[in-house]
Amino acid sequence: MAFPKKVTIREVGPREGMQIEKTPVSTEDKIRLVDLLSECNFPVIEVTSFVSPKWVPQMADAELIAEGFKRNPGTEYQCIYLNSKGIERAKATGKFDLEGVLSIIASETFSRKNTNRSIEETFDEMDERIAVLRNFDIPISTIAVMTAFGCNYEGNVDPQHVVRLISRTIEKANAHGIDPDRILLGDTVGWANPVSTEYLVGQVQERWPDKTIILHLHDTRGMGMANAYVGLKMGVTHFDSSVGGLGGCPFGGSQGAAGNIATEDLVHMCHELGIETGIDLEKLLGVTREAERILGRELPSKVGKARSLASYRQIPSH
Amino acid sequence: MAFPKKVTIREVGPREGMQIEKTPVSTEDKIRLVDLLSECNFPVIEVTSFVSPKWVPQMADAELIAEGFKRNPGTEYQCIYLNSKGIERAKATGKFDLEGVLSIIASETFSRKNTNRSIEETFDEMDERIAVLRNFDIPISTIAVMTAFGCNYEGNVDPQHVVRLISRTIEKANAHGIDPDRILLGDTVGWANPVSTEYLVGQVQERWPDKTIILHLHDTRGMGMANAYVGLKMGVTHFDSSVGGLGGCPFGGSQGAAGNIATEDLVHMCHELGIETGIDLEKLLGVTREAERILGRELPSKVGKARSLASYRQIPSH
Numbered sequence: 001m002a003f004p005k006k007v008t009i010r011e012v013g014p015r016e017g018m019q020i021e022k023t024p025v026s027t028e029d030k031i032r033l034v035d036l037l038s039e040c041n042f043p044v045i046e047v048t049s050f051v052s053p054k055w056v057p058q059m060a061d062a063e064l065i066a067e068g069f070k071r072n073p074g075t076e077y078q079c080i081y082l083n084s085k086g087i088e089r090a091k092a093t094g095k096f097d098l099e100g101v102l103s104i105i106a107s108e109t110f111s112r113k114n115t116n117r118s119i120e121e122t123f124d125e126m127d128e129r130i131a132v133l134r135n136f137d138i139p140i141s142t143i144a145v146m147t148a149f150g151c152n153y154e155g156n157v158d159p160q161h162v163v164r165l166i167s168r169t170i171e172k173a174n175a176h177g178i179d180p181d182r183i184l185l186g187d188t189v190g191w192a193n194p195v196s197t198e199y200l201v202g203q204v205q206e207r208w209p210d211k212t213i214i215l216h217l218h219d220t221r222g223m224g225m226a227n228a229y230v231g232l233k234m235g236v237t238h239f240d241s242s243v244g245g246l247g248g249c250p251f252g253g254s255q256g257a258a259g260n261i262a263t264e265d266l267v268h269m270c271h272e273l274g275i276e277t278g279i280d281l282e283k284l285l286g287v288t289r290e291a292e293r294i295l296g297r298e299l300p301s302k303v304g305k306a307r308s309l310a311s312y313r314q315i316p317s318h
Numbered sequence: 319m320a321f322p323k324k325v326t327i328r329e330v331g332p333r334e335g336m337q338i339e340k341t342p343v344s345t346e347d348k349i350r351l352v353d354l355l356s357e358c359n360f361p362v363i364e365v366t367s368f369v370s371p372k373w374v375p376q377m378a379d380a381e382l383i384a385e386g387f388k389r390n391p392g393t394e395y396q397c398i399y400l401n402s403k404g405i406e407r408a409k410a411t412g413k414f415d416l417e418g419v420l421s422i423i424a425s426e427t428f429s430r431k432n433t434n435r436s437i438e439e440t441f442d443e444m445d446e447r448i449a450v451l452r453n454f455d456i457p458i459s460t461i462a463v464m465t466a467f468g469c470n471y472e473g474n475v476d477p478q479h480v481v482r483l484i485s486r487t488i489e490k491a492n493a494h495g496i497d498p499d500r501i502l503l504g505d506t507v508g509w510a511n512p513v514s515t516e517y518l519v520g521q522v523q524e525r526w527p528d529k530t531i532i533l534h535l536h537d538t539r540g541m542g543m544a545n546a547y548v549g550l551k552m553g554v555t556h557f558d559s560s561v562g563g564l565g566g567c568p569f570g571g572s573q574g575a576a577g578n579i580a581t582e583d584l585v586h587m588c589h590e591l592g593i594e595t596g597i598d599l600e601k602l603l604g605v606t607r608e609a610e611r612i613l614g615r616e617l618p619s620k621v622g623k624a625r626s627l628a629s630y631r632q633i634p635s636h
Contacts, residue, residue: 221621230547258624272513273512306539
């Protein structure tokens with residue numbers, strides 16, 4: 001398959017990145033980060049999580065962040081919520097483009113440890129989840145499979161198992177007269193490699209040719225960009241990434257490991273391959289520096305340290 | 319093309335990595351690094367450079383390193399030298415498997431700035447180079463093209479220009495009755511992307527199907543592993559890399575940028591793809607930690623921070 005002409009990159013750094021930071025980040029800095037990202041012209045930014053501060057204390061200021069950031073008319077602003085309470089909180093701010101996601105964790109152990117539910121229990125609760133989302137008039141657009149490639153507890157995940165989980169979720173949705181048009185494949189703890197990415201993406205494309213695949217890749221073992229390349233080569237048009245490669249894995253013994261693939265590295269690769277992103281890369285490199293200042297540490301992105309190739313092409317030989 | 323069954327990874331960290339370190343590294347630590355790498359069963363290790371300490375003061379202790387490290391019978395030990403004096407110094411140690419390399423820098427500006435010679439002057443001196451190598455009985459095995467994909471001074475390098483440089487070098491060698499069987503394509507300052515890698519490798523394979531390609535990739539802009547993947551997919555069997563991703567680019571305004579692709583990330587990807595390397599990855603991760611201790615800073619490799627997937631597969635679910 002050919003490269004897409006244009007891809008949609010969702011910036012998840014403010015949410016997924018900040019969620020695991022040990023250094024306390026001020027609400028003001030979090031707002032500043034979202035505003036700076038907005039100036040780069042992202043199509044989608046995931047801003048924060050409306051979850052219990054008991055579980056994720058870093059996100060206790062979700063309402064303040066929501067109140068503080070400036071909406072850019074070209075950007076969709078998303079947030080995470082787990083239940084009615086979260087939706088009510090997010091809705092009350094009036095700042096978000098709420099999206100309904102039906103999530104499944106492909107690894108039984110990971111599911112139990114991180115959501116306190118088995119896979120079957122997740123399916124059991126899905127009707128209620130759908131009802132709640134519909135009750136709030138939130139369009140159910142996406143099916144998300146986490147640990148879709150493997151997990152530190154259970155090892156490799158069977159791609160056929162993932163396909164079955166997606167299939168069952170679609171059936172559940174269809175029973176409510178809904179047909180989510182996006183499938184997110186999440187390599188939550190960095191188990192994907194280029195071959196397994198190609199295989200799973202291929203299976204999903206073959207089975208559901210009309211649905212949009214979103215690749216949510218982590219660079220835990222250095223294969224994130226190679227996996228993204230394989231996705232691009234297969235025509236995948238939607239990717240998640242975080243500025244600077246913010247984040248990391250708080251789960252399952254990978255503390256200190258790399259987070260999402262770095263947005264600027266992904267944007268840069270797309271531009272080098274002639275794929276549009278609509279994102280202002282040079283501005284984004286400024287955001288990386290600001291994120292490093294805020295967190296007081298170097299972030300793992302590469303283009304952030306090396307300048308873009310485009311910037312070299314603009315200067316005459318010397 | 320299919321993946322190779324086995325690849326040969328040359329560890330260049332002790333030479334290319336150390337060469338640009340600002341922190342002084344003791345001779346003892348340099349020797350220790352080589353010895354630890356030897357224990358990982360590398361097929362080839364590039365140990366040091368016999369060049370003038372005036373140009374590369376970090377390598378002034380080349381003789382002491384040579385004297386100090388222990389040869390592992392399964393490993394080939396290489397070093398860099400620029401002239402007869404360097405060869406004599408390297409030979410005198412009796413510790414190296416000297417290899418003759420005919421080097422060309424594809425970017426005219428980079429060539430002038432870094433070797434003080436134009437491309438034409440490099441060709442002019444090649445007969446003498448060949449004569450010197452033959453005089454010392456050093457087998458001329460490799461043609462190396464640096465900045466084969468692009469350079470910060472001149473931007474993208476035309477792949478046809480690279481093919482012509484290789485062709486001219488082969489003609490020069492042939493005129494001396496020599497036919498080097500390896501072609502090294504060096505992405506010296508990180509300009510390659512997966513498409514340009516595929517294109518240049520394809521051109522060289524088509525033109526010289528019987529020669530072995532060595533990919534020397536840098537991860538300056540985060541595409542190094544994607545480029546390596548493309549090389550593997552095309553059947554490339556020889557790669558250079560550095561433990562921890564040691565090194566970086568001392569040239570042309572990319573100070574602070576990433577160095578070679580990290581050996582452990584490359585080895586890990588190969589193993590995940592079912593490609594043998596013969597290298598003991600778990601031991602290598604110990605060497606990364608030791609290299610970080612020696613340099614007093616975190617190195618950019620990813621597997622170094624996250625453990626290998628193989629190590630997770632060995633523990634039962636918990």
